[in-house]
Amino acid sequence: MNALNRQWRLVRRPVGLVDANDIKFGEAEIPEVHENEFLVQNLLISLDPTQRLWISGKETYFPPMPVGDVMWAGSVGVVKSSRHKDFPVGAHVSSFSFGMQDYCVSNGEGVSVIPPFVPLDAWFAVFGHIGITAYFGLLDIGQPKAGDTLVVSGAAGAVGSLVGQIGRIKGCRVVGIAGTAEKCEWLKKDLGFDATINYKTENVALRLKETCPKGIDIYFDNVGGEILDAALANLSIGARIPMCGMISQYNKAEWSGPTNMMELVNKRARMQGFLVLDYLPRAEEAMTQLGGWLNEGKIKYRVEIVSGLASAMTAFNRLFDGANQGKLVVDLRNDSH
Amino acid sequence: MNALNRQWRLVRRPVGLVDANDIKFGEAEIPEVHENEFLVQNLLISLDPTQRLWISGKETYFPPMPVGDVMWAGSVGVVKSSRHKDFPVGAHVSSFSFGMQDYCVSNGEGVSVIPPFVPLDAWFAVFGHIGITAYFGLLDIGQPKAGDTLVVSGAAGAVGSLVGQIGRIKGCRVVGIAGTAEKCEWLKKDLGFDATINYKTENVALRLKETCPKGIDIYFDNVGGEILDAALANLSIGARIPMCGMISQYNKAEWSGPTNMMELVNKRARMQGFLVLDYLPRAEEAMTQLGGWLNEGKIKYRVEIVSGLASAMTAFNRLFDGANQGKLVVDLRNDSH
Numbered sequence: 001m002n003a004l005n006r007q008w009r010l011v012r013r014p015v016g017l018v019d020a021n022d023i024k025f026g027e028a029e030i031p032e033v034h035e036n037e038f039l040v041q042n043l044l045i046s047l048d049p050t051q052r053l054w055i056s057g058k059e060t061y062f063p064p065m066p067v068g069d070v071m072w073a074g075s076v077g078v079v080k081s082s083r084h085k086d087f088p089v090g091a092h093v094s095s096f097s098f099g100m101q102d103y104c105v106s107n108g109e110g111v112s113v114i115p116p117f118v119p120l121d122a123w124f125a126v127f128g129h130i131g132i133t134a135y136f137g138l139l140d141i142g143q144p145k146a147g148d149t150l151v152v153s154g155a156a157g158a159v160g161s162l163v164g165q166i167g168r169i170k171g172c173r174v175v176g177i178a179g180t181a182e183k184c185e186w187l188k189k190d191l192g193f194d195a196t197i198n199y200k201t202e203n204v205a206l207r208l209k210e211t212c213p214k215g216i217d218i219y220f221d222n223v224g225g226e227i228l229d230a231a232l233a234n235l236s237i238g239a240r241i242p243m244c245g246m247i248s249q250y251n252k253a254e255w256s257g258p259t260n261m262m263e264l265v266n267k268r269a270r271m272q273g274f275l276v277l278d279y280l281p282r283a284e285e286a287m288t289q290l291g292g293w294l295n296e297g298k299i300k301y302r303v304e305i306v307s308g309l310a311s312a313m314t315a316f317n318r319l320f321d322g323a324n325q326g327k328l329v330v331d332l333r334n335d336s337h
Numbered sequence: 338m339n340a341l342n343r344q345w346r347l348v349r350r351p352v353g354l355v356d357a358n359d360i361k362f363g364e365a366e367i368p369e370v371h372e373n374e375f376l377v378q379n380l381l382i383s384l385d386p387t388q389r390l391w392i393s394g395k396e397t398y399f400p401p402m403p404v405g406d407v408m409w410a411g412s413v414g415v416v417k418s419s420r421h422k423d424f425p426v427g428a429h430v431s432s433f434s435f436g437m438q439d440y441c442v443s444n445g446e447g448v449s450v451i452p453p454f455v456p457l458d459a460w461f462a463v464f465g466h467i468g469i470t471a472y473f474g475l476l477d478i479g480q481p482k483a484g485d486t487l488v489v490s491g492a493a494g495a496v497g498s499l500v501g502q503i504g505r506i507k508g509c510r511v512v513g514i515a516g517t518a519e520k521c522e523w524l525k526k527d528l529g530f531d532a533t534i535n536y537k538t539e540n541v542a543l544r545l546k547e548t549c550p551k552g553i554d555i556y557f558d559n560v561g562g563e564i565l566d567a568a569l570a571n572l573s574i575g576a577r578i579p580m581c582g583m584i585s586q587y588n589k590a591e592w593s594g595p596t597n598m599m600e601l602v603n604k605r606a607r608m609q610g611f612l613v614l615d616y617l618p619r620a621e622e623a624m625t626q627l628g629g630w631l632n633e634g635k636i637k638y639r640v641e642i643v644s645g646l647a648s649a650m651t652a653f654n655r656l657f658d659g660a661n662q663g664k665l666v667v668d669l670r671n672d673s674h
Contacts, residue, residue: 053599061603224598243602255596261561262390262592264610265580266398271608273601 005030006309007101008071013057016251017317022055023071025310031105038082040093040104045312045330046074046124048158049319052250061275070099071313076114076123077104084108092120094128100312102332118291125158125301125327126294127287129276133244134162135286136279139170141242141272142218146171149212151231153199154222156183158301158327159244161191162290163220165299168192172218175211177204177227179322186325190300200322205230215239215267223248225257232263239269251320302326308335342367343646344438345408350394353588354654359392360408362647368442375419377430377441382649382667383411383461385495386656389587398612407436408650413451413460414441421445429457431465437649439669455628462495462638462664463631464624466613470581471499472623473616476507478579478609479555483508486549488568490536491559493520494656495638495664496581498528499627500557502636505529509555512548514541514564516659523662527637537659542567552576552604560585562594569600576606588657639663645672 004027014022033039054065054072065072075098079091084107087093092114098104114123124130137159144150150167154160155176164187167174175195176187184196195211197204204227208216215236221228224246231241249255264271279286293299304325306315309332318324341364351359370376391402391409402409412435416428421444424430429451435441451460461467474496481487487504491497492513501524504511512532513524521533532548534541541564545553552573558565561583568578586592601608616623630636641662643652646669655661 059603060599228598243598245602246599249599255599257594257596258598259592259594261565261580261595261608262397262583262586262610264608265582265612266396266610268610268612268615270610271598271601273599273603273605273607275602275605278605 003030004028005101005103007099008309008313010055010065010067010069010071013055013067014052014251015253017320018052018055018313020313023313025313028101030103033081033083033105036084037105037107038084038087039080040077040098040106041080042075042077042098042102042104042309043092043331043333044076044120044124045100045309045332046128046130047306047312047316047319047328047330048074048129049245049247049250051316052320056250061277070101072096073098073100074124074129075100076120087111087113092116094123096129100309100330102309102335121303121305121329122294122301124329125303126162126290126299130158130327131162131290132279132283132286133276134159134166135290136276136282137242137244137274138163138166138218138220140279141274142220142240144170144172144218148172148217149175149214149236150218150220151175151177151208151212151216152220152222153177153227153231154247155187155193155196156180156325157222160220160222161187161301161326162299164193165191165293167218169293169298175208177223183322183325186302199227205233208234218242220244221246225249229258229260232258232260235263235267235269237267237269239267241269241271243271243273247320304328306330308332340367341365342438342440344436345646345650347392347402347404347406347408350392350404351389352590354657355389355392355650357650360650362650365438367440370418370420370442373421374442374444375421375424376417377414377435377443378417379412379414379435379439379441379646380429380668380670381413381457381461382437382646382669383465383467384643384649384653384656384665384667385411385466386582386584386587388653389657393587398614407438407441409433410435410437411461411466412437413457424448424450429453431460433466437646437667439646439672458640458642458666459631459638461666462640463499463627463636467495467664468499468627469616469620469623470613471496471503472627473613473619474579474581474611475500475503475555475557477616478611479557479577481507481509481555485509485554486512486551486573487555487557488512488514488545488549488553489557489559490514490564490568491584492524492530492533493517493662494559497557497559498524498638498663499636501530502528502630504555506630506635512545514560520659520662523639536564542570545571555579557581558583561592562586566595566597569595569597572600572604572606574604574606576604578606578608580608580610584657641665643667645669
C-alpha cells in the first residue's frame with residue numbers, strides 16, 4: 001500500500017478548458033477506517049464530459065461541486081481493509097463517491113460490488129453508467145422501431161458507440177457523427193454503422209440530408225450546438241431526440257443555440273432529457289442484456305487507457321477536442337510513487 | 338351579393354412586421370361555380386400568428402405560401418350558390434382554404450359544416466382550430482395532473498386563455514404570462530388564473546421562481562425566445578413543454594434561443610411540438626367537451642372584432658405587439674363596398 005494518498009482537488013472554477021491552476025495534484029493522509037466503513041484503493045477512474053459541468057459552478061442535476069473538494073469521478077476500486085460486513089477485503093467496488101485519488105473511506109452508500117465475472121476494463125465501456133445511459137436513453141426515450149433512421153452524435157464516444165450498436169441490433173439504419181476519419185472508419189468497418197459524417201471536414205446539415213433521405217427518426221444527442229441545429233433541420237415527422245448531453249457547450253461561459261426549435265413544432269417532434277441516475281433501479285436489466293450482446297459478439301468497445309493518476313487531468317481535455325478514442329479511463333494499477 | 342371580389346394578395350415576402358407593400362388589397366372577378374363545387378362568401382376571417390410563418394418563405398409544416406397567392410387564412414363563410422350535394426345554400430362552412438377575400442369556389446375538400454347551434458362568434462374562440470389546439474396540446478402533450486403547476490405564455494391570447502382555463506378545470510395551479518396589466522387582471526379576475534406575470538414590466542425568470550416555488554410541471558409555450566429560457570430555468574423534475582408556437586420569433590430574419598436547453602437534461606424534461614392538423618380526426622371529442630364547459634360557464638372567451646376586410650392586414654400586426662385582446666377576427670358581415 002502506498003504511504004500517501006495522491007489527490008486531484010478543485011482549487012478554482014475553470015474558464016474554458018480545465019488547466020493545472022484549476023485542479024491541482026497534491027497529497028494527503030490515508031483516512032482511517034471506522035466501524036461500518038471500509039478503505040478503497042482506486043484502480044480505474046472514469047473520465048466523463050459531465051465532470052466539466054459539475055465544476056462549472058452551475059446548478060445542474062447536482063448542486064455545484066464545491067471548490068476545495070477532491071474531484072468527483074466514477075471509479076472502480078478494490079477493498080483494502082474493511083469493518084463493513086457487505087464489503088469484504090478484495091472485493092471490486094464501483095461508485096461515484098470515491099473521488100480522483102488513491103484511497104478513500106466509504107460507508108457503502110452508493111457503492112456497487114462488481115460481479116467477479118465482469119472484466120474490469122469492460123466495466124466503464126459497456127456496463128456501469130455508460131451502458132445504462134446508452135441502453136435506456138435509446139430504448140426508453142428514443143423508442144426505436146425496425147427500419148427507423150437513427151443518427152448519433154459523439155458516435156465514437158463511449159455512449160455514442162454503444163447507442164449506434166444497440167440501434168443496429170434493433171433494426172435501425174444508423175448514421176454516426178464523429179470528428180476524425182479514423183473514428184468514422186471504425187464505426188463503419190468494425191461496428192457496422194450504415195453511414196458516418198466527419199463533422200470537422202463535412203457540412204453536417206447537407207450530409208444529414210444525403211444520408212437520411214427519409215429524415216431522422218431518432219437523433220441521439222451527445223453534443224448540442226450546431227450539430228443539434230443541423231439535426232433539427234432534418235427530422236422526420238414524429239421524431240424523437242433523446243438528450244444525453246451537450247459536450248460542445250460544456251467549456252463555454254455563454255451557451256448558445258439551438259436556433260431552429262420551431263422544427264419540433266413543424267415535425268411534431270419530441271426532445272427529452274434523461275439521466276442515468278433515474279435508471280439505476282433498472283440497471284440489472286441493461287447489464288444483463290448488454291452482457292449477452294457482448295458475449296454474442298454483437299457489441300464491441302474500445303477503451304483508451306491513461307496511465308497513472310498524475311496524467312488524469314491533461315487527458316481530461318481530450319474528451320472535448322475529439323482526440324480520445326473510446327471510453328477514457330485512468331489506470332492506477334501500475335502507479336508507483 | 339357584391340359585384341366584385343376583394344382580396345388580400347402576397348406580393349412580396351415581408352421583413353419584420355408585415356406592411357402594405359407586402360400584402361396588397363385588390364379586386365378580382367367572382368369565380369364561376371362548376372359541377373360539384375359551391376360558392377362561399379366569407380363572413381368571418383381568423384387572424385393567427387402562424388400566418389406570418391406561412392408567408393416567410395421558410396419550410397414549416399406546410400411548403401411556403403407562394404408569392405402571388407391570395408393570403409391563406411382560416412375563415413367561416415356561408416354557401417351562396419351550390420352544385421355540390423353536401424354543401425347546400427345557406428350552410429355555414431369553415432376551412433383554411435377560402436383565403437382572405439370576399440368569395441371563393443370550393444369543391445368541399447378540407448371544409449367543415451358548422452352545426453347550426455354554434456354561435457359564429459364562438460367558433461374561432463372556442464371551437465375550430467383554436468379550441469382543438471388548446472385542448473389536445475394541453476391534455477395530450479402536457480399530460481396535466483391535479484396539483485400540477487401549469488405556466489402558459491401568450492396567456493391572454495386565444496389559445497393561451499383556453500389552455501389556462503382547461504388547466505384550472507383539471508385541477509392545476511395556473512400562472513399566466515401576458516403583456517399588459519389589463520390582460521393580467523382579466524386572467525385573474527374573470528378566468529380564475531392563480532397568478533400572472535406581466536412580461537413587459539416584470540422580470541419573468543424571477544417572477545416564475547416566486548410564483549412556482551415547486552417548479553413548473555407544464556410550460557405551455559406560445560412564444561419561444563427569452564420567456565422560454567426563463568421557463569426552462571424553473572422546471573420541476575419530469576416537466577413537460579407542449580410547444581404550440583414561438584410568436585416572439587416569427588417576425589425575425591434570424592431566430593434565436595433558447596440558450597439553456599441543458600435544463601431538459603438536468604430536469605429530465607420533455608419538450609414536444611404538435612400541430613392541430615394531426616388532431617382533426619379527434620376534433621369532435623374536443624368540441625363536445627369544450628361546448629359542455631362553455632355551457633356550464635367554466636370557460637370564457639373574448640373576441641376582438643376588426644370591422645371590414647380592408648382593415649385586416651393592419652390589425653394583423655396587433656398579434657405580435659401584445660395589443661390584441663382575445664381572439665382576433667375580421668368581420669365582413671357589415672362590409673359595404
